[in-house]
Amino acid sequence: MERKLTHLDxxxxxxxxxxxxxxxxxxxxxxxxxxxxxxxxxxxIDVNTSETARNQLWRDLLSMEHSYNSSKYEDxxxxxxxxxxxxxxxxxxxxxxxxxxxxxxRIVGFVPHTGLSYMFVADGxxxxxxxxxxxxxxxxxxxxxxxxxxxxxxxxxQFVLPxxxxxxxxxxxxVMALSMTMADKLGLPEKERNTVQVAGFTHDWGMPAGGDxxxxxxxxxxxxxxxxxxxxxxxxxxxxxxxxxHEYGIDENTLVRTIxxxxxLGQILDVADKLAYVARDIDTCLNVAVxxxxxxxxxSDAYVGTRALTEIVKDHSHVCSxxxxxxxxxxxxxxxxxxxxxxxxxxxxxxxxxxxxHPRARFGEYLISRILVKKLYDxxxxxxxxxxxxxxxxxHDILDKRYGQRMVIRALSLKSNVQxxxxxxxxxxFKADLDRFGxxxxxxxxxxxxxxxxxxxxxxxxxxxxxxxxAYRGDVRELHEMATMLPAVHVYYxxxxxxxxxDRQEVxxxxxx
Numbered sequence: 001m002e003r004k005l006t007h008l009d010x011x012x013x014x015x016x017x018x019x020x021x022x023x024x025x026x027x028x029x030x031x032x033x034x035x036x037x038x039x040x041x042x043x044x045i046d047v048n049t050s051e052t053a054r055n056q057l058w059r060d061l062l063s064m065e066h067s068y069n070s071s072k073y074e075d076x077x078x079x080x081x082x083x084x085x086x087x088x089x090x091x092x093x094x095x096x097x098x099x100x101x102x103x104x105x106r107i108v109g110f111v112p113h114t115g116l117s118y119m120f121v122a123d124g125x126x127x128x129x130x131x132x133x134x135x136x137x138x139x140x141x142x143x144x145x146x147x148x149x150x151x152x153x154x155x156x157x158q159f160v161l162p163x164x165x166x167x168x169x170x171x172x173x174x175v176m177a178l179s180m181t182m183a184d185k186l187g188l189p190e191k192e193r194n195t196v197q198v199a200g201f202t203h204d205w206g207m208p209a210g211g212d213x214x215x216x217x218x219x220x221x222x223x224x225x226x227x228x229x230x231x232x233x234x235x236x237x238x239x240x241x242x243x244x245x246h247e248y249g250i251d252e253n254t255l256v257r258t259i260x261x262x263x264x265l266g267q268i269l270d271v272a273d274k275l276a277y278v279a280r281d282i283d284t285c286l287n288v289a290v291x292x293x294x295x296x297x298x299x300s301d302a303y304v305g306t307r308a309l310t311e312i313v314k315d316h317s318h319v320c321s322x323x324x325x326x327x328x329x330x331x332x333x334x335x336x337x338x339x340x341x342x343x344x345x346x347x348x349x350x351x352x353x354x355x356x357x358h359p360r361a362r363f364g365e366y367l368i369s370r371i372l373v374k375k376l377y378d379x380x381x382x383x384x385x386x387x388x389x390x391x392x393x394x395x396h397d398i399l400d401k402r403y404g405q406r407m408v409i410r411a412l413s414l415k416s417n418v419q420x421x422x423x424x425x426x427x428x429x430f431k432a433d434l435d436r437f438g439x440x441x442x443x444x445x446x447x448x449x450x451x452x453x454x455x456x457x458x459x460x461x462x463x464x465x466x467x468x469x470x471a472y473r474g475d476v477r478e479l480h481e482m483a484t485m486l487p488a489v490h491v492y493y494x495x496x497x498x499x500x501x502x503d504r505q506e507v508x509x510x511x512x513x
Contacts, residue, residue, distance in 0.1 A: 338475075
């Protein structure tokens with residue numbers, strides 16, 4: 001039977017919700033000074049003191065926590081006076097108790113736009129997975145790789161690496177939490193919940209240093225999904241892996257199919273992954289938008305994407321909360337709230353169009369991966385095994401040692417010109433003209449991208465369960481128009497004057513060697 005837990009519930013949880021070794025946490029905040037009078041009238045705190053109101057409030061909160069924790073430990077129940085407290089204070093005490101009672105593997109206070117706050121406890125499946133798959137390496141791999149912010153490339157701002165401080169480990173934790181919450185909502189058996197938990201935590205396990213940017217060097221060898229089964233054989237202690245499978249009822253073949261987004265578990269993982277990276281990357285862009293307003297730069301064409309995101313999020317503040325509007329139908333995942341799904345798909349398209357696939361954003365990562373990293377990879381100075389062992393910092397150190405100090409930052413700071421074309425032939429002809437006119441460096445991006453608008457998802461409609469594509473043609477047309485990226489083949493080129501300032505000549509020499 002499906003649970004009815006929604007994002008509105010998780011936004012205002014009064015108690016901890018446990019799903020295996022995942023704890024969904026109340027968002028208890030500390031009371032402010034005016035609210036201390038409510039606590040006084042409840043007979044919980046002592047007002048006969050000469051301390052300042054602020055210090056008194058902190059002292060009384062500590063006293064309340066101690067009294068609350070003692071009652072829970074000794075009696076297994078909350079003290080009766082809790083019922084007289086304001087809602088958020090009750091939530092604060094329950095949150096505080098949860099993170100002290102359990103031994104946390106990781107506490108994540110809030111996943112933006114999803115309604116979730118969570119923690120995973122140690123000595124459970126998450127902990128066993130972390131140790132067996134050696135997932136700590138993912139803390140050193142940034143979520144967006146070498147992606148260059150288009151709002152930097154299109155302005156006079158100084159480039160800063162990384163674009164976001166979200167790493168692949170945090171992302172994987174988010175995916176695991178979302179996957180488990182959805183699986184529990186669907187009422188899936190424990191073995192299936194365990195399988196999707198491991199899949200969520202390990203789906204980026206085989207990510208090379210440099211992330212998606214470096215995968216372009218050798219997609220066949222470095223793609224984490226297609227090599228997942230191979231990595232299990234190569235990199236796991238098989239005896240320990242067999243024990244974990246037996247203890248938690250995990251079938252390896254089902255796990256691999258889940259990673260490949262097959263079956264109901266694979267669909268859950270696919271949606272959880274999309275929700276997780278969109279939720280965090282929205283905030284990356286919106287935080288930039290706030291900074292731009294302070295700098296009075298938000299009217300520039302460089303910030304079209306952030307303005308579009310702001311408009312959508314203004315109307316749908318929890319735009320990544322569609323995890324609560326799913327049900328299962330004959331091993332298929334079905335969305336029940338079409339309007340929230342549409343809002344989410346719009347935000348995702350804007351991120352792809354204005355960040356992930358924006359030509360100004362891609363020049364830096366293409367430059368690093370397809371020239372600096374690829375040269376070392378082709379020569380055997382960087383190998384697949386090395387890239388799967390190291391983190392971003394170690395990769396940067398190798399590039400700096402080979403090409404010169406701070407080469408990654410210096411290369412990403414280059415301001416390129418870009419021309420886009422509908423076909424590769426037109427792009428190559430333009431590049432040939434640049435060569436004839438003596439332009440010292442040009443590069444054709446030959447890895448074409450198209451934005452998938454997500455209209456394949458199944459939805460409930462008046463005519464029954466069917467693909468979104470068929471059920472809501474007007475909305476689908478709008479999404480496809482948003483996702484259209486023409487022209488799609490980009491030529492980047494650097495004028496000689498771009499190399500004249502400071503130490504950029506050294507960068508230029510390596511690019512043109």
